[in-house]
Amino acid sequence: MYTKLPKKRYAHTLKFLQTHIPAPAKVLDLGVRNPFSEIMEENGYTVFNTNGEDLDLIPELVKEYDVDVVTAFEIFEHLLAPFNVLREISTTKLVATVPLKLWFSDAYRSKTDMWDRHYHEFEDWQFDWLMEKSGWEIKGTEKWTNPVQRLGIRPLLRSFTPRYYAVYAEKR
Template sequence: MQTKIPRHKSIRYDRTINFLQKVLPAPATILDLGVRNPFSEIMESYGYTVYNTNGEDFDFMPEVVKNFKVDAVTSFEVFEHLISPFNILREIECDKLITTVPLKLWFANAYRSSTDMWDRHYHEFEDWQFRWLLEKSGWDIKESEKWVSPVNKIGIRPILRKFTPRYYAVYAEKNIGSLDK
């Protein structure tokens, strides 16, 4: 039996798979950073071969990405949980990266779960910060998009979410010069 995906995640998943298909058509082999999740299954249903990591703490074990030979690495809402995403970005050996991160919202604090110590955002990026992080870690952005994240609630924040971008999707390729560093 397939799990029902909440509407707000379904919209985000649709946008993410459309972006992925545009920049990396199937079939392709992907290392998706993070444990297996509903989006892993969605990618497979679109013809991708997907490997996931096993819950390693990438701040302490960034080299885990070297255990896979793939066409691309994906990271959907992972880098904001790391103290230093720079380290894992430098360790990726394949030349394609497709990622999404939440953008910093001027009207809301960074997300922090009160019940799950791992479900917290150390970073919520402004687009220029994430571009700089990718550039410094050896990646050239080839394509990007921003998405809103509307919610069906009443209030000032829900209204602002209807037109303020919340997610930043990026397709980047390894900078040839960065391989020598």
């Protein structure tokens, strides 16, 4: 059905979510509905998504949902101030993934979509610090690579350099 989906990333993300938040659970998935929203539903989760609102301008939007967990899969790097959203989350559980900063590649920036940009690409310690400073205690983490099927130095480096960082945290 979805032939161009990032299968490895989605498989790792789902396994990480299931490890820390078993289904059934009500999930607020930050960001618009996407293929991973459907994957979560196919695996027993009830999923609500935000509707593309600018969470930098209205971070309190996340309080409008009565859920068991908030998920943020590759969302915080698009926000100027992820700290504000993290502080506003009222549920006590959070599962998030972020792209890690790669020393051999510039931060992602779409040339055609002015909203599709990474304001942050974190090192793991930076994201941990952001989580802790905004009131979360990290209970579990995992990293994985994102190899690409191309020839070259960067594709080779991507085969063993972690690109994604997953965090399960609980509110203090």
